[in-house]
Amino acid sequence: MRKTGISRREFGIGFGTLVAAFSLEPVASLAQVVEGAAPVSFAKNGRLDAWIRVGADGAVTIFTGKAELGQGILTALSQIAAEELDLAIEQINIISADTTRGPDEGYTYGSQSIEQSGMALRVAGAQARAVLMAAAATRLNVAVETLSVERGSVRSQDGRQVSYAEIATGDPELLRRDVSSAVRVKKAADYKIVGKSVPRIDFPQKVTGEAAFLQDMRLPGMLFGRVVRPPRAGAQLLSFEEAAVRALPGVSTVVRKGSFLGVVAAREEQAIAAMQLLREISRWTEDGPRLPRSSNLPDELRKFAKEDVVVSDTGQGDAAGIVHQWVEASYSRPYLSQAAIGPSCAVAHFADGRMTVWSHTQGAFPLRGDLAKALQLPAERVDVIHMQGSGCYGHNGADDVALDAALLAIAVEGQPVKLQWMRDDEFIWSPSSPAMAMKARAGLSADGKIVDWQYELWSNTHATRPGQPGGLNLLASWYFDEPFHVSPPLKIPQPYGNGDRNAVPLYDLPRQRIVNHLLTDMPIRTGSLRTLGGHGNIYAIECFMDELAMAAGRDPVEFRLAHLSDPRGRAVIEAAATKAGWAPNSRSDGRHGRGFAYARYKNISTFAAVVVDVDVDPSSGAVRVLKAVAAIDVGQIINPDGVISQTEGGLIQGISWALKEQIMFDERAVTSRDWADYPILTFDEAPEIEVVLIDRPNEPSIGAGEGSVGPASAALANALAHATGRRVRDLPLTSNRIYKGRIG
Template sequence: MRKNKIEKQNFSDLRSPHQMDRRDFLKNLGGGIVITFSISGNSILDGEYLSGFAEEDFNSYLLIREDGRTNCYTGKIEMGQGPITSLPQMLADELDVSLDSVDIIMGDTDICPYDQGTYGSLSTRDFGQRLRAAGAEARGVLLQLAAENLDIPIERLTVENGIVSDINDKSKQVTYAQLTRGKKIVKSLSEKPPLKKPSEFKVMGKSLHHVDAADKVTGKAKYSADIQLPGMLYARILRPPTLTAKLTSLDLSGAETIKGIEIVQEDDLIAVLHEIPDMADIALAKIKAEYETDETGINDENIFEHLVKNGANIREVDQKGSLSEGKELAAHIFEEEYMDGYVAHAPIEPHTATAVMEGDIMTIWASCQTPYPTREEISEELGLPLKNVRLMQIFVGGGFGGKTSNPQAVEAARLAKITGKPVQLVYTREEEFFYDRLRPAAVVKITSGISGSGQITLWDYAVYFAGSRGAAQFYSIPHHKTVSIDGGRGNRVHPFYTGAWRAPAQNTNTFAREQQIDMMAAKAGIDPLEFRLKNLEYERMITVLKTAAKNFGYTP
């Protein structure tokens, strides 16, 4: 569990920004059991250590309250993928409590532990395991308390729905609520607390309705743009037509004629703000700006040639055998190029942020996948101590990797500080597409070969500008080489901003590889599934393919 892996979200406080000192959390607790992770000790993940936390940082996974309910704290955010439901499932099983007794708080940087971001399918397979460990730790504490309370050896105790009882006499029992009442216990997470086996799961592994589904389909769920604060201004920002464009002249006189308009011009930030969004739009349209732009000569017809030509940095991903020998063994050689264009994230909810400065405290509600890194960016940009910046999540209307970058939150915070008023910034649909960090365009070149019996003998694979994830070879090929090529550090090759899009690089590499496999299978006259199984020794992948074929009812 590194510093970059914890987050949280608050659904209740939509209107009243407040700053909770992390030390005050325990002071105001009253009673209950808190499970934290150790600042200096190992995490439950082998080889991973914490760094960068101050001792006063509050790093709680869960709180078992005096009323028996449990608060689950996470830096992860909910954007439709379901951790608002799945994480409480995991905690409920380890604690032996009912699912409806678990409350989850997500994405609030003031009271949730640090997390680098919600991406990479890490909510369940990474944070979920740590949350399970916290639940197991808390259960152990409660069992010890129950053993003392009931004067029964801990080995004779069993737990169900938050009630601890004697295995031999169920009338001897005590509830979690009774055990926590009047107590204030803080315990650090052990390195490897015992977790339940899958055979012991009661809640995990079951398909449940998402707990937020009803609110989303009825419009009750609140998003960052639903935040309404007294005196709030809506912002529109003047943006350049290209990444490298330089502003050469600016005429704001037209915008200044709009009654009630506020204009901000600070360094690279030029914005108009108004209490009515449409008036801000009108004011922006009245600004006259001229730019100097570079003619790159890059267009739809030559973009892929441009990428291959500028591939200066070559990194070997894996290699085995001799390509020349593999070519000699091949009865058929295949040389193909696969090209992927730029792809936008296109979330239903565009990048959005609402910010308010109260005294020296900045509070931001942002539609983002990275509350903590965004908070750090705002702190640095505004020159505020990190503890004076609070970022909160409501719901996020889709991210897909695009909301790991959040310039809108930084811009809204800057404008709120400059104007001294609450500011809301919502990207227009045009901004969402043009200034998005697109999936990078990419080229994959593959030379492969098969023997007369359909055995793959050769695999020469080069991926340009997509990245190496998913490129490493897992088929059983005696002679293969895979390289990943990009422009090198500091060399801007793409004419657009680029970034993570769904599973970065995996989509490009998987498509190219499996398309090539299908092509070879067709030439060999072998069913695509049988061809893959023939060229696999990796047992896990073999199991996946056979299971998928069975569940889909596929027969060769």
């Protein structure tokens, strides 16, 4: 069985999906796009053997700094490398996100793995193939252009052959050279593997139940840990009775470092019992910030200290003279949880002054740096090895639990410690996705065109990961005797953005002004979640476009097309509308509704258009999402099934966020502690899905992971407005809000 560096298990479920795909002629060849342009990942990882190595047994190992988060990146990267090396995909082994033997590619986020690691492996693969072919030509004493290669076996015209393994074994230094972008990658027309729906290489272990999630990891002599958090953020530990805890069966030690408190035991249930007793007998101060009122969150957000940033201010003159009518609306979304099915987990082993941590982090190298600071160890004595966790949509507790486990491992030097958070830890202490308030105002001309666009948003930072300057972003470190502090808010420039991601509309507008009110001081810990601020901004903009279309007396799809010149954007809108059988200006029967939304993620990445059909019970406001149709353009498609899976996941999560999800809290602390307090969309609530893939073989590949999330929420909200005739603008769109909206 081929290897992926580690063993993994997950229950893989595929939604029944109808798929249509078609190809459009490119404007440039991939060779033209790539040739001579050094992949960004080469800047830190400039050696060819940092990316590709050939073993004496013929196995070819490729290395990536990106982490498999369930998005299928190991399969897609293996396809790219196998294509350039003329290997079968089963001949490729892949090692991912490992500080001991892999390249430093920062974080796996922003749907950039294909753009960054994929491009690096494409160019490195082409270079390695060229080097191996040149060595084969010398060995066979023939011209290199007369050789052919298949499955790593190089053949001359007279039938002689030599394998990559033989070539590499004969010259161990062959691939130990600098990378070069002065190579020609394959043309799309010559692809045999890229563009095909190759089965996921990590699925066999997942569907057969082999141990491979980090939560399943077992090491010889492994102990188990748990931590006790304060009753509210900021509270300090006063005292606890250590002897009572040590007297419990199996307890190895109790660890205190300032107000960080943890326990290690021989068995997991013993660690949990000790943790529960520690909670009961520990005494804490009442320190802690006052949390905002969740009942009136949008207004509360506007009260906090802020830094105003003008994101865009374009167009000349005063539009007032040509505005026929002004339209204004405000929208909001609540704090959202990462809500991974499996709680955050880490395994740590400290021996001979060296710390090894197995983590489902999104950034092995940044985590290593912050762990080294927190533990006061040289970075070269800290190793972080990625293993897949059970669900990851952003900055969850993976990095925090890594430090938790490391602190306990130091106390039992020589024995590995596995530490898994409890479910309430995950909801209360992992970074939440920030709440957002959005206000839009636009002027329409007499002929129904947008002539002025004004947009404001209120949100605090969506980026507080390890590795950022000015602080240390690991939870336990804030409770040391000499505590570290969280990094200041990170400003990410456009077009990537932070809370203002996707705040600039894609439409052709003669005048626009966008202002980001960056909240600098918020009492609830926040961090990155799928799309960052893109979800809230796409939701608001696309709902507002529907409201403007209604004010102008225009069909929503036609109204969007009238304001959009981008040919790729128009193509996805038309494809989604055609596949869904969109009927312009259709009327609702008071129960069934249909909504549309469009976005380009980060304004530079995936194009997505979504149609959602809903059924609303008129007596209760209960919503059933019947169907979602999405058209997607990710440039050159590496693995169609992978793009479909990511699109499905984004649609379902966007629907779940829109209908159900919100973190609840009182003035002291988060009160959402389990799935009853924080419901998500269930399997039987998932709609039928159809996906249209628009393949552009010679356009650069762009990531698919986040493109459909925002449009899904907006299309759902537009469908509900169409069904009921009333607009509910604050997420989540609960039955209670819908029912009140209908009778209010």
